[in-house]
Amino acid sequence: xxxxxxxxxxxxxxxxxxxxxxxxxxxxxxxxxxxxxxxxxxxxxxxxxxxxxxxxxxxxxxxxxxxxxxxxxxxxxxxxxxxxxxxxxxxxxxxxxxxxxxxxxxxxxxxxxxxxxxxxxxxxxxxxxxxxxxxxxxxxxxxxxxxxxxxxxxxxxxxxxxxxxxxxxxxxxxxxxxxxxxxxxxxxxxxxxxxxxxxxxxxxxxxxxxxxxxxxxxxxxxxxxxxxxxxxxxxxxxxxxxxxxxxxxxxxxxxxxxxxxxxxxxxxxxxxxxxxxxxxxxxxxxxxxxxxxxxxxxxxxxxxxxxxxxxxxxxxxxxxxxxxx
Amino acid sequence: xxxxxxxxxxxxxxxxxxxxxxxxxxxxxxxxxxxxxxxxxxxxxxxxxxxxxxxxxxxxxxxxxxxxxxxxxxxxxxxxxxxxxxxxxxxxxxxxxxxxxxxxxxxxxxxxxxxxxxxxxxxxxxxxxxxxxxxxxxxxxxxxxxxxxxxxxxxxxxxxxxxxxxxxxxxxxxxxxxxxxxxxxxxxxxxxxxxxxxxxxxxxxxxxxxxxxxxxxxxxxxxxxxxxxxxxxxxxxxxxxxxxxxxxxxxxxxxxxxxxxxxxxxxxxxxxxxxxxxxxxxxxxxxxxxxxxxxxxxxxxxxxxxxxxxxxxxxxxxxxxxxxx
Numbered sequence: 001x002x003x004x005x006x007x008x009x010x011x012x013x014x015x016x017x018x019x020x021x022x023x024x025x026x027x028x029x030x031x032x033x034x035x036x037x038x039x040x041x042x043x044x045x046x047x048x049x050x051x052x053x054x055x056x057x058x059x060x061x062x063x064x065x066x067x068x069x070x071x072x073x074x075x076x077x078x079x080x081x082x083x084x085x086x087x088x089x090x091x092x093x094x095x096x097x098x099x100x101x102x103x104x105x106x107x108x109x110x111x112x113x114x115x116x117x118x119x120x121x122x123x124x125x126x127x128x129x130x131x132x133x134x135x136x137x138x139x140x141x142x143x144x145x146x147x148x149x150x151x152x153x154x155x156x157x158x159x160x161x162x163x164x165x166x167x168x169x170x171x172x173x174x175x176x177x178x179x180x181x182x183x184x185x186x187x188x189x190x191x192x193x194x195x196x197x198x199x200x201x202x203x204x205x206x207x208x209x210x211x212x213x214x215x216x217x218x219x220x221x222x223x224x225x226x227x228x229x230x231x232x233x234x235x236x237x238x239x240x241x242x243x244x245x246x247x248x249x250x251x252x253x254x255x256x257x258x259x260x261x262x263x264x265x266x267x268x269x270x271x272x273x274x275x276x277x278x279x280x281x282x283x284x285x286x287x288x289x290x291x292x293x294x295x296x297x298x299x300x301x302x303x304x305x306x307x308x309x310x311x312x313x314x315x316x317x318x319x320x321x322x323x324x325x
Numbered sequence: 326x327x328x329x330x331x332x333x334x335x336x337x338x339x340x341x342x343x344x345x346x347x348x349x350x351x352x353x354x355x356x357x358x359x360x361x362x363x364x365x366x367x368x369x370x371x372x373x374x375x376x377x378x379x380x381x382x383x384x385x386x387x388x389x390x391x392x393x394x395x396x397x398x399x400x401x402x403x404x405x406x407x408x409x410x411x412x413x414x415x416x417x418x419x420x421x422x423x424x425x426x427x428x429x430x431x432x433x434x435x436x437x438x439x440x441x442x443x444x445x446x447x448x449x450x451x452x453x454x455x456x457x458x459x460x461x462x463x464x465x466x467x468x469x470x471x472x473x474x475x476x477x478x479x480x481x482x483x484x485x486x487x488x489x490x491x492x493x494x495x496x497x498x499x500x501x502x503x504x505x506x507x508x509x510x511x512x513x514x515x516x517x518x519x520x521x522x523x524x525x526x527x528x529x530x531x532x533x534x535x536x537x538x539x540x541x542x543x544x545x546x547x548x549x550x551x552x553x554x555x556x557x558x559x560x561x562x563x564x565x566x567x568x569x570x571x572x573x574x575x576x577x578x579x580x581x582x583x584x585x586x587x588x589x590x591x592x593x594x595x596x597x598x599x600x601x602x603x604x605x606x607x608x609x610x611x612x613x614x615x616x617x618x619x620x621x622x623x624x625x626x627x628x629x630x631x632x633x634x635x636x637x638x639x640x641x642x643x644x645x646x647x648x649x650x
Contacts, residue, residue, distance in 0.1 A: 116515050189540070199625050214515060219618070219630045221630065222628045242564045293544070296544060300524050305543060305546065309543065312542065312543065
């Protein structure tokens with residue numbers, strides 16, 4: 001059976017965080033805990049593929065995604081779920097929360113699909129002063145949160161292979177982060193979510209959000225506030241037809257993609273509430289995953305790269321099956 | 326008028342090679358040639374935006390894209406155009422040409438849309454030995470062309486900011502290239518096109534091709550033969566609904582996306598023949614463009630990165646208007 005596949009290894013678990021393959025991971029979930037928690041996955045262990053790493057990851061190497069930080073967007077194609085990053089953008093995350101809880105995003109719409117760049121959503125009447133939604137008690141402007149001190153953050157797990165844009169790159173609490181000395185910032189990897197702004201640095205308030213759907217636009221780092229990342233359902237953003245107007249804007253409101261409702265997972269009825277877990281980026285399993293992705297063990301590869309850049313490291317997310325709850 | 330736009334500078338000319346904004350460049354085409362050919366765009370010139378660089382680029386800094394190397398794919402959404410790279414993959418490009426001229430790809434289909442990874446097209450009946458198309462006089466296997474010697478290539482224009490995967494990265498004849506010492510290879514940037522293969526390194530033959538539609542999967546570099554890149558119409562690939570089966574395959578043939586016809590531009594009737602030009606990557610204008618993208622001058626930016634990675638450098642392409650011909 002001929003099926004040229006470029007890279008059959010990805011049959012196993014490509015870009016788990018984004019590919020909506022969480023269901024596949026449920027098997028892994030049921031068969032984990034064969035490795036003792038904290039067992040070294042470093043030099044002494046034999047080389048493993050990413051699938052093997054995930055299958056062997058003990059439950060303690062997974063963390064629940066806090067439903068109080070998890071947004072659920074209802075799109076025509078299915079739900080998109082976003083984990084917020086209050087450690088990096090406390091003011092913006094609080095403002096987004098105010099807007100979400102006031103129903104600001106219910107009946108909002110995707111107004112821009114810019115190829116190899118971003119999807120952006122907002123009040124569809126935002127350009128009409130007579131019809132646009134009120135921000136209610138949310139702030140209209142916010143002091144930017146483009147970067148922050150390293151001090152006070154969770155553990156920074158550095159990647160070994162350098163970065164074209166910063167002195168170091170790695171992960172903090174599951175988020176891709178770059179740093180120069182004492183300053184750290186979230187990085188515009190695929191799936192990251194930010195707060196659009198006008199030219200004034202304080203003009204972003206979270207009422208207009210975007211998600212990266214292309215090669216990491218690192219030029220945006222430290223120029224706009226990132227608030228989180230898509231952990232499930234990115235394909236409902238990225239698979240949309242591109243907007244025909246300049247910058248990918250959709251110029252006919254009748255062609256806006258509707259967002260019926262945005263809720264915090266914690267505000268959904270128990271039966272509807274998604275329960276997700278992410279691999280801890282400060283775990284031995286994650287260290288082994290990075291190594292597995294730097295040096296692919298799958299038989300398809302003839303020359304493992306031996307290197308990896310920040311935005312090529314997948315962030316595995318799995319659904320916790322209902323019967324575990 | 327409030328229109329949070331993340332990065333208004335991209336209103337001007339974002340990712341021209343891929344964004345289908347060639348029409349916008351026609352104005353630039355009509356107003357060029359104010360700079361003398363060969364004028365230095367380097368240190369002495371004042372900082373410019375990319376739009377300013379392109380507007381000032383003399384005609385001599387553009388090269389025609391050879392219609393004998395330009396494939397035109399007819400998709401439901403519009404044409405996708407691919408410039409082939411015989412300098413890097415002579416055997417694969419020749420085999421693809423044999424297949425194209427035999428009509429092999431007429432009535433082929435997109436069989437895979439893998440989010441943040443690739444779109445792949447092939448004979449829709451390729452898995453059925455009784456129905457699949459004959460390769461005709463094309464080869465069924467080909468010696469891989471994963472890399473090649475630097476010697477004999479056109480000028481290598483190195484980027485200044487390093488690369489996480491190779492000792493140097495830059496451009497040769499418009500294509501993104503990495504090198505280590507005397508070896509050079511095409512890089513899996515967004516829009517690059519390659520020949521899928523099975524586990525045997527010689528199993529790729531160009532009958533099944535893919536295009537990158539996500540963050541550059543650099544792990545594939547030197548593991549699979551790249552044959553060219555999309556220069557126009559990538560949005561007709563990247564904006565497709567993702568395939569529901571593992572690895573983004575489309576499991577129901579009725580949902581394959583048809584490719585009505587694939588032709589070389591040179592084989593099209595004169596009236597239908599696209600005429601494209603690309604900015605020469607060994608020109609002063611391109612050097613100025615790289616600098617403009619490393620340090621954005623647009624008023625939106627508060628902190629230009631001062632750096633750029635290979636796959637964030639746009640490769641401007643413009644249509645030559647009919648009245649010039």
